[in-house]
Amino acid sequence: MRQGINCPLGWGVNKDGVASENPEEILFGGGLCPLGGAEETGGYKGYGLGLMVEMLCGVTSGSKCGPDVPQVGHMVCHSLIVIQSLLMVTLSSCWSPFL
Numbered sequence: 001m002r003q004g005i006n007c008p009l010g011w012g013v014n015k016d017g018v019a020s021e022n023p024e025e026i027l028f029g030g031g032l033c034p035l036g037g038a039e040e041t042g043g044y045k046g047y048g049l050g051l052m053v054e055m056l057c058g059v060t061s062g063s064k065c066g067p068d069v070p071q072v073g074h075m076v077c078h079s080l081i082v083i084q085s086l087l088m089v090t091l092s093s094c095w096s097p098f099l
Contacts, residue, residue: 057086 012026012033013019019033020026034050058065061084 056088057084061086 006021007023007026009019009021010033012023013030014022014025015029020030026032034047054065057063058069063084
């Protein structure tokens with residue numbers, strides 16, 4: 001938005017749920033698409049990853065999640081915004097003997 005360039009098609013939708021390249025439409029009333037964008041670009045693959053991130057980072061940390069997270073364009077100075085993080089480390093050799 002600051003650079004005055006559009007987003008690639010499939011990264012976000014406007015308030016009506018239609019794919020948009022305009023960053024203002026996406027941030028103010030619209031929303032980001034799941035990882036990968038639209039189905040034509042493999043967007044459905046990111047739904048499971050997005051769900052797992054939401055569950056691990058939002059629910060288990062006690063932070064707001066889902067529709068309770070305030071949108072970037074609608075934040076108010078006097079509202080309390082709680083940001084939580086989750087750091088997970090795994091040993092790759094436990095997942096595959098080939099690593």
